[in-house]
Amino acid sequence: MINIDRLWDRIEELSNIGRTPDNGVTRFSYTPAEHDANELVKSYMQLAGLDVSYDTVGNLIGTKYGTEGLSAILLGSHIDTVPNGGKFDGSLGVLTAIEVMHSLQDQNITLKHPVKVIAFKDEEGSRFGFGMIGSRAVAGTLTDQDLDMKDVEGISIREALIEQGFEPKNIHSSKIDNVKVYLELHIEQGKVLENHHTPVGIVTGIAGPLWLKFKLAGEAEHAGATPMGQRKDPLVAASLIISEIEKIASKYSDAVATVGSLSVTPGGVNVIPGAVEFTVDIRDINEQLRDCLEKEIKDYAAKIVNERNIKMTIEELQRVSPVLCSQDIQNAIKQSVYELDYPVIWLPSGAGHDAMQFKDIFPLGMIFVRSKDGLSHNPKEFTAKEDVKAGAEIMLNTLVKLDKA
Template structure:
């Protein structure tokens, strides 16, 4: 069976016309008017593909292909259709529409499956409006909690209230859990340059990393920039440069581990005053959680040196996301498919979080990456070629065919 790459490409561009902002990108935040327009379009496309379509209590859009009326645990495939502000048209949407294309191809070929295939458009993956994220997949996997529905947007509207305004029933979210699930497969653009540098259109994801977000504060002693000799300073900014350099070296020495400082605030922040203290963010991720612990533990020697020099170090954990290692059997199946199809591929870690990580300890899961031109993502220039999208979608179809026919 071969997917229809023209149909997939056309759908990508049709969906990309919904929510175009003045800067030329796409802005579709969850439960806004444009988000609901995208949902209506998606439901129509699922009907055209011949799927049974339903929405759950919070608005996840589910297209079901189950010609044999099987009661077996389903295979789930899909992604999200909300976007960041001024984002691109491939993030999330390619994975969702590739899943739809796979289901439609199966139906066109009159393939009778041993277990159902669910194509799901997850809501609120990006989480930009409510500073939340991945709520749709949390609900599907039974990992949502009451507190998740209390997140508020800039207007003070909770996500639960926004759902009710659109006719959904967040109070019934527990009824939307799908259990059991046989397997989950998500296709997504890479959002980085690994596949491009390897000249591979498709990647097999090893896993989604554990993520910890810390707020680091180094406190020294403020003073006059001109009157304080260099040998009599407790300057937290200088200490910060050493701290960042060290954590960078430690992360670089460990596989599938990255550390990023993205926000720095100096106090008092004047040009002619030595800082009293500096606060900065640390985003540290690894496929192995132990690597994160090892990096932070290894920082102890430097922090002891800084303390002896009059610099106090505070490290506060602000946020944590648990990673997931993709299923080895599914990764092996993907390798066999790509080798048979003679599609060049690379195994790599996902640097970003995805809905798939909510399937941890629920069912085996796999992710397929498609090459991103220049590694661009979360920006209007985001692009993956028609040929690469087709290669990814074909790989997805072949795996879904196998999984839906397993005993």
């Protein structure tokens, strides 16, 4: 059985590294704080009976060898954070995976498959603006050119690797082959489970983000001297489009669309704006539906700017395909949920996770645990102890089922 007190104490102990004044956590990749956190997690892995090593990009990997020469089961998440983030995001997945292996050791249970618990490097992308470095390396998709990405101080990923004692020339050796499945536990970072009054959920897939930048150009004129009917105001056009984006997205059951950035030029209190830029983040686990939503938004925007004589260009910043979780893994999780007498809830993930990197490489699955008030990337991020225990028990049972399958 899961030792919830041991797991809870480790969550608290790890959160002390990188602690901020308002009780948040800041741990960027390849920094002293993250190094210390890795070393602490390494000690937990060793106590759980795992053979521990770092790969060439700094992924921390604890391995428990199986009784048969079979493909590996990977468990993992990350321990880096956003600025002033919470103590559960990422870290809970790593620590729960370790606790699952520790529990098996306590019960003298050895699995047929080897199991690798991985603390992936830099999932968040907080330092270099380029996330999931570790999981990309494990998937074999991290390139030498990616290492040229720099932080705000001009330090590249390559330089950070060397400073930490890793060898960037050998990043391709971090790729892990012969994998049976990947399983990740994570906090939901939303309110679905809380609204359903259930501690755990089965993730159906991970929404792929599509990022667009709308650029609207009108004519900057004097706010007092230009009659209302003679204006070419791109901000008014943008406001109509932004308002409609919310209405359009609401028609789709799992889709979301967010305007997260808006800039107005020239920005004078007595000047009609001459240009406006805003971004739109569109997500859905169904790529076809996401594309339909995108088209509806673009068509409505074109209608508005045509009516108001505004020029518009749309720049595509990012287009990532959604990722579907393995049906077999979902079924194994479902059986574990049933056996432990919890309600069964399926839900998509709107946020990105390391699991995304393994699309089309090997089967993947995710377990969500409830987030209080849906808060994440926030010092107030919280998951109750009993919910952590539920998630850990389900992960343990699911691992055993996947090992037998």
